[in-house]
Amino acid sequence: MKHSYALLLIMSCTLALKAGEVRLHGSAKELKRSHVELQYAGSASEISNYRSVRIPVDAEGNFDITFPLEHPAYYTTGMHVLYLSPGDDLEILFSRSPARTLFTGRGSEANSYLKGWRWDDNRHTGLSVIEKPPIEQVIEKVDSLAEERLHELATLTEADKRFQKLETARIAANRISVYFNYIYCTEYYRWDDPTEAKEEKKLAYYRTLKEKVEPLLHQIDRDEEWLECPAVREVLLECLRSKVFTFRVSKKIAHLSDIIRESTGMDAGISKASLDAYREYARHIKEIPFREAFEAKLAARVRLMEGAPAVDIALQDPSGKRAKLSDYRGKVLFIDFWATWCIPCLAQAPHVKSLSEKYNRIEFIAISIDQEEAKWRSKLERDGEKGPIKEFIANVYEVADAWDLSTIPRFVLIDAEFKIITAFAPRPSDKSAIEQLLDQYNK
Secondary structure, three states: OOOOOOOOOOOOOOOOOOOEEEEEEEEOOOHHOOEEEEEEOOHHOOOOOOOOOOEOOOOOEEEEEEEEOOOOOEEEOEEEEEEEEEOOOOEEEEEOOOOOOOOEEEOOOHHHHHOOOOOHHHHHHHOOOOOOHHHHHHHHHHHHHHHHHHHHHOOOOOHHHHHHHHHHHHHHHHHHHHHOOOOHHHHOOOOOOOOHHHHHHHHHHHHHHHHHHHHHHHHHHOOOHHHOOOHHHHHHHHHHHHHHOOOOOOOOHHHHHHHHHHHHHHOOOHHHHHHHHHHHHHHHHOOOOHHHHHHHHHHHHHOOOOOOOOOOOOOOOOOOOOEEEEHHHOOOOEEEEEEEHHHHHHHHHHHHHHHHHOOEEEEEEEOOOOHHHHHHHHHHHHHOOOOOEEEOOOOHHHHHHOOOOOOOOEEEEEOOEEEEOOOOOOOOOHHHHHHHOOOOOOO
């Protein structure tokens, strides 16, 4: 899940669209959500998702929104991938399964094509960790699927030429992605290997693919515009990081890679000492969208610096009682943002419980961002007694906006004056680091 900085809540449009606008309307009833988060998937989204669109859904599950769009772009929501162009007037009947989602209206042809089978679905590509088919069999299957997909693309009559070129590049990139993912069927991969060993084995495996992968890389490294396609961008960035393959490294992909590396430094928060350095770096970013994305991420991190006021959010406990985070002002708070579907979150839960029992002068608060309250309640009931941890659920969008929550689990420490100690605390499983921090405040 990525953070949205832009709330585009524009009233429904019954008149003709103006130049540079897109209208989306229809039903998201099956999704059972109060909002649909439409995440911008262009190249700048690798830095921060500052151009996302939040689509409000009414009580009947309907939505109707018009928002500005200067250039065609990919967007994602859940497992859905959309391609929107200025002037699109698209009716969408969302389903939980992209294959069952229906599109009508201007822009529907490209989006109907995109909802076709997914390359990361092992049922289509032939990958199976259990059966571990020979790579020759997987390659034959993938190459056949690529030809099938190219044929489908060639039958489109309404989609613009840019989309045709981007999708042709996407197919080549997806082939590479499947070859890369085959590592999980080989002796190169063991789930219990240390991180360093996994990286070394991955690079060794990549070297076995050079002859197969490099011709495909040469199909997608020629046009910087293709970086706006997520699949192409992800493959080129991975190949650039690996330093295994020979291909054309454009100025744009090299620049983007450098900015991603710099922006990643903010993922553990920023300090007053590092703020000026980040601001100076931003001033030298030449690509305007990249600079805007970097500055948006920096602004979000500034709001969460040490000593800044903690951001209040609405909470609900398992009994349905309403509360606010600020109700616990006066105590040092350890916040665990999690969800029932988040495997890493569940892995941290026993460690959180142990900390809550050891540090009895710190208030431990677990805040679920589940969108299905029933699943959260069911999980709590199955788990039973969780010690002194207070359990709440909160609106995922409010939490994301308030705490710049792009990934979970996230752990936050707030002082008794309701000011931020750290918005990016160490994971509880990192016992030495987290206990060194908590020891200072268990007084």
